[in-house]
Each structure stands twice: as structure tokens, then as C-alpha cells.
Amino acid sequence: MLGMFKAMRTTLKHLPMRKITVQYPEQRERLPERSRGLFRVVVDPAGGEPRCRSCTLCESNCPVQVIRVNYTSKYLLPVPNAARLAEARLAAQPGVDLKPLQPVLDDYYEHGTGLIAMLQNAQEAYGYLPRLAIQEISLQTGVSLSQIYGVSSFYNQFRLSPVGEHIIDVCHGTACHVAGAVQITEALEEELGVPDGKTTSDMKFTLSSVACMGACSQAPVMRIGAMTYGGLTPDKTRKIIRDLMHEIGAEKG
Amino acid sequence: MTGDVTTNETDARNVRVARRPGGGYRVTVCAGTACVFAGSLAVHDAFVEEVQTAGLGDRVEVSIIGCHGLCSMSPVVVLSDDTLYGHLRPDDVGRVVEEHLKGGAPVEKFLYRDAQTGVRIRDWHEIGFYKQQTRIALRDVGVIDPESIEEYLARGGYEAARMALTEQTPEWIVEHVTDSGIRGRGGAGFPTGVKWKFASQSRSDEKYIICNADEGDPGAFMDCSILEGDPHAVIEGMIIGSYAIGAHEGYVYVRAEYPLAVKRLTKAVADAEARGYLGKDAFGSGWELNLHLKLGAGAFVCGEETALIASIEGKRGMPRTRPPFPAVSGLWGKPTNINNVETFANIPWIIMHGADAYAALGVEHCRGTKAFSLAGKVVNGGLVEVPMGTSLRHLIFDVGGGIKNGRQFKAVQLGGPSGGCIPASLLDTPVDYESLAATGAIVGSGGMVVVDDETCMVDLARFFLDFTQKESCGKCVPCRLGTKRMLETLDRIIAGDGQAGDIELLEELSHYIIDGTLCALGGTAPNPVLTTLKYFREEYEAHVSEKRCPAGRCKALITYYIDAEACTGCLLCAKKCPTDCISGERKQPHVIDVSACIKCDTCRQVCKFDAVKVRSGIEQAVVTSGQKA
Numbered sequence: 025m026l027g028m029f030k031a032m033r034t035t036l037k038h039l040p041m042r043k044i045t046v047q048y049p050e051q052r053e054r055l056p057e058r059s060r061g062l063f064r065v066v067v068d069p070a071g072g073e074p075r076c077r078s079c080t081l082c083e084s085n086c087p088v089q090v091i092r093v094n095y096t097s098k099y100l101l102p103v104p105n106a107a108r109l110a111e112a113r114l115a116a117q118p119g120v121d122l123k124p125l126q127p128v129l130d131d132y133y134e135h136g137t138g139l140i141a142m143l144q145n146a147q148e149a150y151g152y153l154p155r156l157a158i159q160e161i162s163l164q165t166g167v168s169l170s171q172i173y174g175v176s177s178f179y180n181q182f183r184l185s186p187v188g189e190h191i192i193d194v195c196h197g198t199a200c201h202v203a204g205a206v207q208i209t210e211a212l213e214e215e216l217g218v219p220d221g222k223t224t225s226d227m228k229f230t231l232s233s234v235a236c237m238g239a240c241s242q243a244p245v246m247r248i249g250a251m252t253y254g255g256l257t258p259d260k261t262r263k264i265i266r267d268l269m270h271e272i273g274a275e276k277g
Numbered sequence: 278m279t280g281d282v283t284t285n286e287t288d289a290r291n292v293r294v295a296r297r298p299g300g301g302y303r304v305t306v307c308a309g310t311a312c313v314f315a316g317s318l319a320v321h322d323a324f325v326e327e328v329q330t331a332g333l334g335d336r337v338e339v340s341i342i343g344c345h346g347l348c349s350m351s352p353v354v355v356l357s358d359d360t361l362y363g364h365l366r367p368d369d370v371g372r373v374v375e376e377h378l379k380g381g382a383p384v385e386k387f388l389y390r391d392a393q394t395g396v397r398i399r400d401w402h403e404i405g406f407y408k409q410q411t412r413i414a415l416r417d418v419g420v421i422d423p424e425s426i427e428e429y430l431a432r433g434g435y436e437a438a439r440m441a442l443t444e445q446t447p448e449w450i451v452e453h454v455t456d457s458g459i460r461g462r463g464g465a466g467f468p469t470g471v472k473w474k475f476a477s478q479s480r481s482d483e484k485y486i487i488c489n490a491d492e493g494d495p496g497a498f499m500d501c502s503i504l505e506g507d508p509h510a511v512i513e514g515m516i517i518g519s520y521a522i523g524a525h526e527g528y529v530y531v532r533a534e535y536p537l538a539v540k541r542l543t544k545a546v547a548d549a550e551a552r553g554y555l556g557k558d559a560f561g562s563g564w565e566l567n568l569h570l571k572l573g574a575g576a577f578v579c580g581e582e583t584a585l586i587a588s589i590e591g592k593r594g595m596p597r598t599r600p601p602f603p604a605v606s607g608l609w610g611k612p613t614n615i616n617n618v619e620t621f622a623n624i625p626w627i628i629m630h631g632a633d634a635y636a637a638l639g640v641e642h643c644r645g646t647k648a649f650s651l652a653g654k655v656v657n658g659g660l661v662e663v664p665m666g667t668s669l670r671h672l673i674f675d676v677g678g679g680i681k682n683g684r685q686f687k688a689v690q691l692g693g694p695s696g697g698c699i700p701a702s703l704l705d706t707p708v709d710y711e712s713l714a715a716t717g718a719i720v721g722s723g724g725m726v727v728v729d730d731e732t733c734m735v736d737l738a739r740f741f742l743d744f745t746q747k748e749s750c751g752k753c754v755p756c757r758l759g760t761k762r763m764l765e766t767l768d769r770i771i772a773g774d775g776q777a778g779d780i781e782l783l784e785e786l787s788h789y790i791i792d793g794t795l796c797a798l799g800g801t802a803p804n805p806v807l808t809t810l811k812y813f814r815e816e817y818e819a820h821v822s823e824k825r826c827p828a829g830r831c832k833a834l835i836t837y838y839i840d841a842e843a844c845t846g847c848l849l850c851a852k853k854c855p856t857d858c859i860s861g862e863r864k865q866p867h868v869i870d871v872s873a874c875i876k877c878d879t880c881r882q883v884c885k886f887d888a889v890k891v892r893s894g895i896e897q898a899v900v901t902s903g904q905k906a
Contacts, residue, residue, distance in 0.1 A: 081754060084751035084757060138589070138590075141571070144574060179594070201495075211855070236494070236496060236534075238497075240498060241349045241658040242311050257883075259879050259882070262855065
């Protein structure tokens, strides 16, 4: 009985007061503009064990990718702030000229190009998506930066860092895999001195792998710029890349 | 035009390259992706040049065609007297012009050679590969110049659309398509007529029709070939579809990895618009359809319809729950109908020749034909189209001509990362949706990769899982994490660190993934593992318990050695070895220094005497310990 009265008293006391909750999501609290909150792992008070099960759901769904789940057993390693790192990396990019972006934006205003097509066009102009260009697109279209980043990091086609002059695409479709595409990539990695997906330090070559080019009967195949090569063997591949490196004066590594 | 069309009429024999009047030749150079890779454009240029030099400019016409089908002969050149030349180099063109176009005698050297009999065959209709096919979706692929709307019109193109739009009602079309029994050729096999009916019954101010050309399966290139070889057929199918369901806006969602298809489709749309087949008042019927091209940005999951819609809307391509189905709420929340490229390519034929003609082909629940891309270790790889219900054996051994280099058939992988591997014992399975599903594989989009006894099934399963793992959009935990854990387990097995219980773990995880995911990507991701486990379990067991790779492919489990008896001492392998780990004198058997060998396989590939061999399992352990001692 007493408990009930106590509860009633609390209720009555709060009734004439200003409401401190909002009807989320119909109403939204106005947060300070730069507010971003802080993450922390909730620790179970009883056992002292963190409640986080490292399911990585937050990591992969975060639109701005600021969460990173480290696979260490006991949270011993400090987790670097991924957002800061990305920022630093982007800031390190050389000055970007916004002029090539103008036709892309014009196209948007005239024909209402969709976001993905705009990013494709921007990448066509720059070879990758510079942060400045993404910011500009965000400003001009009103699509938030985080959404653009979410889209550009989702699709394989978009690159956020500069690529080499020549992009080497090694096909890793089923037919090419069965015919030994792995050995082709390994031979290229060795000759170029960079792992798959990376660019040589002289910015001449970027080694990448693609899913299927549809030239299965020529397997394994690769494409360097506009040149296509079929029926490869590790030996042939080495010869092709050595000749090309020699021709354009590229260095290993 | 409806009614009694026999299968003969659709037979490849009747697909003839239009003859040039006046007894001249028409030289068509295949410009499908595989042929372009093999240098067909240079061959085309060489023909143009040589013909001019030989002074045959007025009698010989040189043009390009879409994929002719026999990709294993790339680059393929077809003359109007039905001669098929393959493996032509630009330097060989002069000889063909001189001897054949001028002299009238075919050049034996470049003709198709039957692998079994060794006989050279001149007329491509006589080649087993073409003889066994029934081409409907591919009726004009490899026959017409894909960049010329006139050639498409000359073969009766756009007649079906004109007839449908001006003479028939949408209901008649839906009924007709339903009667033909055609099912979605994208893989799931949902009846197209039913799909159209749902879309046509949805009430809305705006509807959309989408062509799914996001052919992401590695090892499949049918949609690519159709778009590259006959883009107008797809456009015509879409026009008919838009009229049937009542859509005025259409999208073709193409993979950006197919630049040639994008280029030809862009031209085809512009040509069709210029002739008034697209846009306002199509065919003068008052019907309006505006067609737009949307380029994919490289995400396999966008082949799933709800993910594809999200992608067109400019979002991350993540599937969502259904219902509501796209037929009710799709693109921009409006009723939307999505069909595959091949489905649309079939529609004009069905309208012209009648539902009965189409339904006469195939088996009970699966009517019509299906295009497959036959690739891997098969003699005649390429683009094929056969009636539903054809047996796998027929496809691989009669159409495909058997296994390359006289090796043993081991399995055929169907349906890419969502499909499975079918072993030799099930080769008589008919190719239709239900029969294949019973084996654990699927028809899928039509990728068919044949593997021989040199392929490790564990490695193949790992390859597909690696693909789905990378392509998982990350929405459902079982798919995102389950495939990762499965991949780790498979990596462990391949690296020789497999433990007892790993195989059971794979099975358990597979079932969780199938049960717990939203879209088909996750729901079918474990299929490659499950089917290889079902039919090739002993290979997994050999990897785990004996640390042996029966196919000799898994690097961690093999050692290369040179068979002293077979080695002639030619020094070729020693010269090619990137790490210089092969030593030996001329005419003396060579030896591989196992400690320096990186197992790049170069020596085995260059050896002309099969002297480089692979050891695995216990044998390998003995050798390695012997080396150490």
C-alpha cells in the first residue's frame, strides 16, 4: 500500500513539470550541430564481462564506418579511432582541383543524374573519389556526406585513394580460378612487389582482381588498361609485365 | 504466325547469315568478349585492309557480330558460305583472303577440328556444338551486327512489339506469356506470366519495368552475350512487357564490368528512339516507354531484386524483407516488375511464334529453352542454348565435346556461388529447375563450369565461399559472420591444419546460414560447400585426417618433384623457375630444391614430358623428412 502511495506521489509531483522525454521518432531532440556522441562497451555489472559479443553488426552497418571491432581476446590493445585515421589519410591527399567535377554537377542539374552515376562520373574524371569532390557533391546535392561515404564504400567500383597509371585487372571468375588465376596474381605480386589491391610506390601500376569478365574460354585472363591478355600462364604473365615495366620505366615495389 | 512451328524451325541449322547478293562474300568477325580478348578486333581490321589490298572491296563486306557461341575457337570468323574459322591471327588473314575469298578454297588449317575423329569441318552447322542447340533467346546473337538496327529489322525485329502494341490488349499478352510457360531465366524460375499479372493488377499512377542485367555470377556470360550480340531483342521484350503491365518508365541495370554491352545497348536505345519505337507514341500506338540505362557499381548482391531497386535509388544495395513484393511496392515505392535479360529476349519470339510453339519445347514444368555459358575444362566452351530437360551428359559431352586434354570429368559447377557441384554419377540429371534443385545445385543464371580431376573440390568450395563472403552486404548476421567462420574453417583445412569436427562444423554453420538470412545470396551461399560435402566428402576427409590433397592443388599439402625417368634434362623448367630452385645438368635428370620452391606451378606447366609431378599426404611427409635428414 505504502509503495503505491509513494509511486502516486512521484507521478503527481512530475505531472505539472515540463516533459523531459520526446516522442521519438515522431519528434526529434535537437542536438548540437557537431554532436556525435561517444561509444563505449557496456560491462555487465554482475560478472564484469563486457556485454558486447563482437558480432560486428555495428561495424559493418555504421554509415560513416567509425567503428572497428578488433579481434583480440581481452580488450588489451588500444583501438585506434578509425574516423581520425581516415581523416588524416584523406587530408594527406594532394590538392584536388574541383574543375573536372563541374560537368558532373552540370549533368546532375540538367538530367538529374543519380548519386551512383554521379560518383561514377566523378571517378572517371579523377581516377578515384577525392574527399573534396565528395564534399562538393554533398554540398550541391544535399545528400549527407555520411550517406555518400556509405554508398562509395559499399560498391567495389569506388576507390577512395589514388590509383596507378595502369590498372591490372586479373579475372578471378570460376573458369579463371580453375585454370590457375591464383598463380597469375601471385606472379604479378612478385614481379610488381606489391600485394593484390595495392599500387606501386611510383604510381605506375595498381594490381586488382575482378569477379568475371565473361571471357571464360580464354581463361585465365587479365586486362591492363585497354589491353587484354588471355590463356595466361605464370611464365607468360611475368614476361608481359616485365616487358611493360621495362617499356614505361617502372620500378618494382 | 502462331501455331505449328516445329523445333526444326528454331534449329541452329536455320540460323543463316544473310547472304550477300551477287555472289560476293560477307565476312563476319565475332566481337563477343572472349573473341575481343583473343584479338578479334585486330583480325577485323586486318580483313578490311587485306580485302582492300586484294581489290575485293566491291564483292566482300566485312562486319562484326555478337558472340557466335564457340568461344573456345576465339577469335571466330564466319563467312557467308557458312565456313567457320577459328584461332585466326591478324597475320593469317592475308592467307584466308587470298585462298578462300579469291580462290574459293577454304583454308584447312583454321577450320574446326573434331577432337575425337580429327576431321576438319568447314560448315559450322555441321559442328556438333551447334547441331545440338535450339536457339530462341540467342536467335540473332552471332548472326546480326549488334550495332545495326537495320539488320535486326531485316530479321523480323520489332514486329512482335508493333503487333502487340497496335493490335493486342495487355491482357492478351499476359495470358500469352503465361500460356507459354516461360519461367524467370535469372535463376529463381518464377513464372514470368504470373509476375506480369501481379504487376499489371497493381493500381498506381506510375509503374516501372526493370531489366536485370547485373550478371554477377563468376563464370556466367549469357546475359553479357545477349546484350552485346542482340541488344534490340531485350529492348523489344521490354517494350512488350511495359505495355503488358502498364509501365511508362523502364530501366536496364547493367554491370559496369561489361563496357561493350553498355556501349551497344546505349546505341541500340538511341536507334530505337530515333525510329520511334521508344519514347512517346511508340509505333504510333500512343504507348509511351522511356528507357534509361543504370550502371551497376560492382556489387554481386545487386542481382537480388530489392537490392537492385535500392541501388537504382542511389542507396547501398542491401536487400529488404518481402512482402511487400516489388510488384506492389518497388522502385520509389511504386509497383515494379523485374525480369532477367534472357527472359526479355525470349518474349518477342513467344509473341511472334505463339505460346504453343514455346511450350512445345522443354519438359513438364519447365518450358522452352535455356541459355548456358559452358566454360572450364571442356573442349567446346562457349554460349549454348538447349531445350529445358536436356541431360547434363548431353550438354557436356555432345555439345561441349567432352573434357579438354583427354582428362577425366570430375564435376560440373552450376549456378555459380549460389549453385553446387554435380558429380559424374548424376550426369544424366535433366537440366530443369526441379531436377537440379533435388541434387543440391540450381539452374541459376546459367553458368556451367566443368572441372576435371586436376581440380580440388575443397579449394573450389573455398573459392565460392570467399566470393560470397566478400560480397555479403552485411545486413544479416548469419550470412556476414557465418560465411566468415566457414571460410576460416576451409582455409584451415586447405592449409593442412584441419581438425576432427571441422567438417561437421561446416555443415552445422551452413544450416544456420540458410535458415537465418533474408535474401538468396545468404540462403544459397553454403550450397557449394554442401554439395561438395555431399558428393566429394572423401576429399574433405583426406585433407583433414591425412593432410593430403587428392587433386594435388592445395599448396600447403603438396610438394613438387621431378620424375627422374621421365625427365630428359632439357633445362626448360630450370630456366623458367622464378626462384632458381631447380638444378641439374643438360641431359641429366633435374632436382627441385623443396626448401626454396614457392609452388608456383610454372615448372609443371612448361614441362613437355610430364616429368614434374606432385606429391601429397604421407608420401610428401616421407620426402620432406628424408630431405631434412
